[in-house]
Amino acid sequence: xxxxxxxxxxxxxxxxxxxxxxxxxxxxxxxxxxxxxxxxxxxxxxxxxxxxxxxxxxxxxxxxxxxxxxxxxxxxxxxxxxxxxxxxxxxxxxxxxxxxxxxxxxxxxxxxxxxxxxxxxxxxxxxxxxxxxxxxxxxxxxxxxxxxxxxxxxxxxxxxxxxxxxxxxxxxxxxxxxxxxxxxxxxxxxxxxxxxxxxxxxxxxxxxxxxxxxxxxxxxxxxxxxxxxxxxxxxxxxxxxxxxxxxxxxxxxxxxxxxxxxxxxxxxxxxxxxxxxxxxxxxxxxxxxxxxxxxxxxxxxxxxxxxxxxxxxxxxxxxxxxxxxxxxxxxxxxxxxxxxxxxxxxxxxxxxxxxxxxxxxxxxxxxxxxxxxxxxxxxxxxxxxxxxxxxxxxxxxxxxxxxxxxxxxxxxxxxxxxxxxxxxxxxxxxxxxxxx
Amino acid sequence: xxxxxxxxxxxxxxxxxxxxxxxxxxxxxxxxxxxxxxxxxxxxxxxxxxxxxxxxxxxxxxxxxxxxxxxxxxxxxxxxxxxxxxxxxxxxxxxxxxxxxxxxxxxxxxxxxxxxxxxxxxxxxxxxxxxxxxxxxxxxxxxxxxxxxxxxxxxxxxxxxxxxxxxxxxxxxxxxxxxxxxxxxxxxxxxxxxxxxxxxxxxxxxxxxxxxxxxxxxxxxxxxxxxxxxxxxxxxxxxxxxx
Numbered sequence: 001x002x003x004x005x006x007x008x009x010x011x012x013x014x015x016x017x018x019x020x021x022x023x024x025x026x027x028x029x030x031x032x033x034x035x036x037x038x039x040x041x042x043x044x045x046x047x048x049x050x051x052x053x054x055x056x057x058x059x060x061x062x063x064x065x066x067x068x069x070x071x072x073x074x075x076x077x078x079x080x081x082x083x084x085x086x087x088x089x090x091x092x093x094x095x096x097x098x099x100x101x102x103x104x105x106x107x108x109x110x111x112x113x114x115x116x117x118x119x120x121x122x123x124x125x126x127x128x129x130x131x132x133x134x135x136x137x138x139x140x141x142x143x144x145x146x147x148x149x150x151x152x153x154x155x156x157x158x159x160x161x162x163x164x165x166x167x168x169x170x171x172x173x174x175x176x177x178x179x180x181x182x183x184x185x186x187x188x189x190x191x192x193x194x195x196x197x198x199x200x201x202x203x204x205x206x207x208x209x210x211x212x213x214x215x216x217x218x219x220x221x222x223x224x225x226x227x228x229x230x231x232x233x234x235x236x237x238x239x240x241x242x243x244x245x246x247x248x249x250x251x252x253x254x255x256x257x258x259x260x261x262x263x264x265x266x267x268x269x270x271x272x273x274x275x276x277x278x279x280x281x282x283x284x285x286x287x288x289x290x291x292x293x294x295x296x297x298x299x300x301x302x303x304x305x306x307x308x309x310x311x312x313x314x315x316x317x318x319x320x321x322x323x324x325x326x327x328x329x330x331x332x333x334x335x336x337x338x339x340x341x342x343x344x345x346x347x348x349x350x351x352x353x354x355x356x357x358x359x360x361x362x363x364x365x366x367x368x369x370x371x372x373x374x375x376x377x378x379x380x381x382x383x384x385x386x387x388x389x390x391x392x393x394x395x396x397x398x399x400x401x402x403x404x405x406x407x408x409x410x411x412x413x414x415x416x417x418x419x420x421x422x423x424x425x426x427x428x429x430x431x432x433x434x435x436x
Numbered sequence: 437x438x439x440x441x442x443x444x445x446x447x448x449x450x451x452x453x454x455x456x457x458x459x460x461x462x463x464x465x466x467x468x469x470x471x472x473x474x475x476x477x478x479x480x481x482x483x484x485x486x487x488x489x490x491x492x493x494x495x496x497x498x499x500x501x502x503x504x505x506x507x508x509x510x511x512x513x514x515x516x517x518x519x520x521x522x523x524x525x526x527x528x529x530x531x532x533x534x535x536x537x538x539x540x541x542x543x544x545x546x547x548x549x550x551x552x553x554x555x556x557x558x559x560x561x562x563x564x565x566x567x568x569x570x571x572x573x574x575x576x577x578x579x580x581x582x583x584x585x586x587x588x589x590x591x592x593x594x595x596x597x598x599x600x601x602x603x604x605x606x607x608x609x610x611x612x613x614x615x616x617x618x619x620x621x622x623x624x625x626x627x628x629x630x631x632x633x634x635x636x637x638x639x640x641x642x643x644x645x646x647x648x649x650x651x652x653x654x655x656x657x658x659x660x661x662x663x664x665x666x667x668x669x670x671x672x673x674x675x676x677x678x679x
Binding site for chain 2: 025026027058059060061062065175178179182183184290291292293296334335336337339340341342343344346
């Protein structure tokens, strides 16, 4: 089937399926990123991937399924195998002084704000460190688990049972209660949940104009997770929904306006038949391996090379491994016919997944610092040379090219408006302007 | 858990048959995991719909050992060791391929239900009791297992004459909404065939969201139809006063 369009909006979601442990749906196979990239669009911020701290980790079949942040919001606490509430040890410099540093203080805040419903502003205690941003909590979990303080299935405990009454838990977190009861035989009103980090969200994507959502390819628009820029290096909970609503509308309006003016597209018939051939190739390849094997290996390569923690040698090895997978994909076989054929679909998805996997690794290799959803063991902390740079990935002469680009400055009038609306603190503005 | 013996339906709109698979199962697996394992290791073209794997999206409906179930919420350890487990597509809907059926009938019915229409000038706050009543119906994930099991659709093929339990739930959520202005009673009686339901409660039994479909949706709707059209006093009143 051929769709001729003057403008196209890419809204294909994320990349979760590139990783073995992820919270995403089966169709999050990075297609939009790769389609845009192959059409000549620039990708930005591809190194920034959010690992959500609380994914289910037992039984194996549910590994990665998301546990809502709401559990911590309702008072849930994180504990290691010594029963220690460990998050107090992990308050990073940027959050020093903003979170409670003792259990007593955190508990007082919990009692007043969560249980009694008092306004946060009127409470003198600071909030519990379990509520810090997702990257910080996920890294703390990872460290606890790696240093041997994890539970039997390789996670840590998220405990709401000892914090709220069974009635409250069932009322406030009904789907979590059912999810654990049915899938893991765990009654979360009685015992803690075992959890570990899971790949959740891609902050990077197609670089688009913030006013029109158009990429550098005329007529190609993007909105949602597959577009870049909205969430910086680390998305906050709840923000992707508003992202979709606002930028989806902008993309729609501008794509429509563009289509009204644009000329009808010309289709290159030879390219079409080439594409057709490529798509059918898995049926013609006799005796090759099944796509699912390559997918499983890709997920391991990504976890190892560009997981929560990255380092030069592992990234280099990962890039080599991806090349090997690309060679294997050329010979992949599919059985049956083209109707509703998941094995064939995976074979087609893999082309996109491998391209995007490479983009992630190359961008991660380029950013020699740690920031938000990008953490390097060999370059810890922020580096000044990257503070105002974003990494771009694009195709040139059939090869992947990496560039550094200056981040656009916030317009002065917007800065002032943000400050006067109390959305930006004056001292942060000073930092942004390089005055502090 | 060791080896499990699966019989999975393979076929399309022209016909098909069960195929046997031996699968190595791991602890904690659900039926959907076993189907995925078959795809990955034995039949990569085995078609099945799925999405969330957490009983929230309602995509992986099938008949497991003859019972309409969500495959992702059916754990393997509920079956006896060594037992054969059959997985078939939903019988009520036309088969596309293997475990994937064409459920578009449901979307057609849905279009024939006038949507929520708030009363003009109504206050947008209401009693908790009213919220809870409607909230139960809104738990529906549209897995269509109730439609699949309902004998009016399944055995008597009343598609087009009978909306089915899912849509009585939807209509109940609208009719019982404190500020909805429409009356869908006539529609229920004439177009959606509410009278064909003989409240055997099969729909309630298979609902993965435990919605009390029969007791809380269908019976109250039936009462409304009876009140309006079959109450002898009302009929008499209407005759006398010429309504």
